[in-house]
Structure formats: C-alpha cells, structure tokens
Amino acid sequence: MATTVTPDPTAPVRKPGYRELLRTPGAWTFLLPGFLARQPFAMLTLSIVLLVEHTTGSFGMAGTVSAATGVSMALFAPRSGRLADRFGQRAVLLPGVLLHAAAVGGLAALALAEAPLWALLLAAVPAGASVPQIGPMVRARWAHLLRDDAAGPSGSPGGARLLPTAAAFESVTDEFTFVIGPVLATALCTTVHPAAGLAAEAALTVTGGLVFAAQRRTAPPAHRRGRRHGGRRASALSVPGVRVLVVAFLGIGAVFGGMQVSLAAFTEHIGQPGINGLLYGIFAGGNMLSGIVYGVLTWRSAPHRRLLAAYALLTLTTAPLWAVDSVPLLAVLGLLAGLGIAPSLITGFTLVERLAPKAVRTEAFTWLTGAVALGQAGAATAAGRLTDAFGTSAGFTVPLAVTALALVTVTVLRGWLEPGVEGPRKGDGEGAGGRGEGHRGAAPVD
Numbered sequence: 001m002a003t004t005v006t007p008d009p010t011a012p013v014r015k016p017g018y019r020e021l022l023r024t025p026g027a028w029t030f031l032l033p034g035f036l037a038r039q040p041f042a043m044l045t046l047s048i049v050l051l052v053e054h055t056t057g058s059f060g061m062a063g064t065v066s067a068a069t070g071v072s073m074a075l076f077a078p079r080s081g082r083l084a085d086r087f088g089q090r091a092v093l094l095p096g097v098l099l100h101a102a103a104v105g106g107l108a109a110l111a112l113a114e115a116p117l118w119a120l121l122l123a124a125v126p127a128g129a130s131v132p133q134i135g136p137m138v139r140a141r142w143a144h145l146l147r148d149d150a151a152g153p154s155g156s157p158g159g160a161r162l163l164p165t166a167a168a169f170e171s172v173t174d175e176f177t178f179v180i181g182p183v184l185a186t187a188l189c190t191t192v193h194p195a196a197g198l199a200a201e202a203a204l205t206v207t208g209g210l211v212f213a214a215q216r217r218t219a220p221p222a223h224r225r226g227r228r229h230g231g232r233r234a235s236a237l238s239v240p241g242v243r244v245l246v247v248a249f250l251g252i253g254a255v256f257g258g259m260q261v262s263l264a265a266f267t268e269h270i271g272q273p274g275i276n277g278l279l280y281g282i283f284a285g286g287n288m289l290s291g292i293v294y295g296v297l298t299w300r301s302a303p304h305r306r307l308l309a310a311y312a313l314l315t316l317t318t319a320p321l322w323a324v325d326s327v328p329l330l331a332v333l334g335l336l337a338g339l340g341i342a343p344s345l346i347t348g349f350t351l352v353e354r355l356a357p358k359a360v361r362t363e364a365f366t367w368l369t370g371a372v373a374l375g376q377a378g379a380a381t382a383a384g385r386l387t388d389a390f391g392t393s394a395g396f397t398v399p400l401a402v403t404a405l406a407l408v409t410v411t412v413l414r415g416w417l418e419p420g421v422e423g424p425r426k427g428d429g430e431g432a433g434g435r436g437e438g439h440r441g442a443a444p445v446d
Helices: 018-022 027-037 040-056 059-087 089-112 117-129 134-148 159-192 196-214 240-269 273-296 303-318 327-339 341-355 358-390 394-412
Strands: none
Touching: 018 027, 018 159, 027 134, 027 159, 027 196, 040 059, 040 089, 040 117, 040 159, 040 196, 040 240, 040 358, 059 089, 059 117, 059 134, 059 240, 059 358, 089 117, 089 134, 089 196, 134 159, 134 196, 134 341, 134 358, 159 196, 159 273, 159 341, 240 273, 240 303, 240 327, 240 341, 240 358, 240 394, 273 327, 273 341, 303 327, 303 341, 303 394, 327 341, 341 358, 358 394
16 A cells, blocks of 8 residues: 655755856856956965065065055955945946056065065055955845845745855855965966966956956945934944954954965975965865855754854864974864864854845945954964064964954854844843844745
C-alpha cells in the first residue's frame, strides 16, 4: 500500500544559493566592473608599504605613509557614501576615479624622488581620500534590486530572501581581491618596478570605475530630499547598532593592517621577500573559503551570537602569531586567522543593511569599510613601529590586541544590534536574536 508523505510545515526553507542570486536581472553589469574597481582596497596600502620601504629602508616610515592613506580613506569614505546617497553613484564616481589616479601617481613620483616624510604624508591624504567606495556601492545596488523592488531573479517575488546570500557573495568577492591583489602587488613591486603596484592599482581603478559608473539602470535612486530621519538630520551614525559595528570593524581592519606589515617584515627578515604575497594570499584565501561556506549554510542562531563567535575565533587564532618563526606554521595560522574574517564581515553587513534606512544606506556601508580602513591604517603604523623597535614578531601582537577589544565591545553592546533599539536597556543580551529579524521586511533566516 502506498504511503503518502506529508511535508513538515516546520521544516526550514532551503536557503537561496549563489546561482539564484546571480540570475538577478542586471547583476553582472555591475559585478564585473565593480570587481576591477575595488582593487584599491586590496593593493593600495601594500603597494605603498613596498615602495616606501624600498626607497627609505624603514618599515616604520612605510607603515606611517600607508597609515596616512588608510586614515584619509576612512575619514572621507562616509562623506563619499553620503554624497552618493544624495546625488547618485555616477556623480561621485566619475570625478573620483580620475582624481585617485592622479593622486596615486603623485605619491609614487614623490617616493621615487626620495621626498621627505612630510611630503609623502601630504600626498597620501588625497590618494586615500579619493579611493572609490565600490564595495559599499555594490552592496547598495544589491539592496536596491532585492529588497526595495521586492523582486528576485527573473522578476520573481521574494528578492529580500537573497540579501544574506548577497552579503556572503560580496564578502567572498572582497576576499578574492585580497587573494589576488597582494600577490599581484608584490609580484609587480619586486620583479617589475617598485612603483608598478601603484601604477596597476590606478589603471584598474580608472577602467573599472568608469565602466561601473556607466551602469545607471541598476543604481539606487538619489535621495536628495531624504535628509531627516526620526526628527534629526539623516545620518547612519544616528543608529546605535551602526556605531557598535563601526567599532567592531576596526578589529577586522587591524588584522589586515597588522598582517600586511608583519608578514612583509618577516619575509624580508628571512631573506625571502617574494613569498610575502603568497603568505598574505593564504590568509585571504582562508577568509574567502569561510565566506563561501558561510553563504551556503542555513543558520538558526541569531546574528549577534554569530558575530560574537566570529570575533572570538578571530581573537583566538591571532593569539599565537607573534611566537611563530616558521613559514609553514605561519601559513597555517594565517589560514586559520582568515577563517574568522568572513563571518564577521558578512554578519556585520547583513545587520547594518537592516539597521540603516535606505536614504543613508550607502553611507552606512561606507562607515563600515571606512572603519576597516582606519583599523588597517592604525595597525600598519603600530606594527611598523613595533617591528622597527622590537623585531619582526612584535607586529603580530597588534591584530590580537585590537580584535580582543572589538570582541569586548560587541559582547557588552550586542543589544544595540537589534533594529529599532535606541540604546542599551534591560534584557539587551538577547536583543538581536529573534525579535528584530523581521524588521523592515528582512528575510527571517540568515
């Protein structure tokens, strides 16, 4: 006798995959040029470190100039995002990519002319300030296509279900640039010319940026009148959860900056500078691998709990780096450290998309990428100084210290990550877990 199987209505819905996401109409028109144009974040600071160290012989000076670029990028990124929200992405990108190429060319010329530190720092400011914020712009396009239009691939309903998948895909894309970017920058700077990394970075920025800006159909509309939210001038930082995530993302930036300088110093110390890009690529490869896996899994735990777990993993894996003097062991630990980056990024970007109103969405994303740049800059400076003063292992203590601080911040203020929360209140420890999951039409499952 045939048996009829009744589907379990409580069974979890299968999470949308990358294939479904990439069938979103118009996606490929901005993804490919966006991939080229986001190379500055992966190549710029490392190319500066390698060029300035070559001309000055000091990792401290190289880290300082790289840090000035990163600080400038961090400070100007939210302004760029806010202008993009108000006037449109194209209006910001067209002059921005040309200014960036000119600024990078000036910085390279000064470094090759062995200009003093103050001149290099002055040139580093416009080079960092003009970095195009392609990653946040791509994320804003995904949010516009999937949530605001409530459409999935081929016009099917329920596009908002794909937003967590889009966040994972963007993290993987970012980390893929960090796999190939450092390897490319190192190869160009060590085998072609010390300034070749910066030249390639500028060329990719201009080419990808101009093509990306031309894709107007997928761009979110400008919000010139959306200047007030909740009775105050609209600002992403008016949302408490965004401020928590900004502090948390400083820890991610510290891992990037500390690893860049410390790995470069370590490989220089052992007489194998050419493997620096390989080691950093392994670190970024762990990040990319965890991002791919994270994006295809269906998670039942609350976002704030996943964020805590990711930062705990990051702190744990960066702890032994300072004591390692073996290339294979350093590669393994770097791979493990990379595994904790992507879950932090994906969950953070998913949360900020839910927390920030769409009129300031690009600005919200740029605050997070700016925090990464600021953490990277500060860590590069600190790691360079510690390396010069105490040896090659000392720089690896910087990622540990800052990620531990970020972990404490997320632990104490995790209740602010619930949509609609104005500040800490009793019971916040369970805040972001389930009650805020459906806010603003968000997908119920991450």
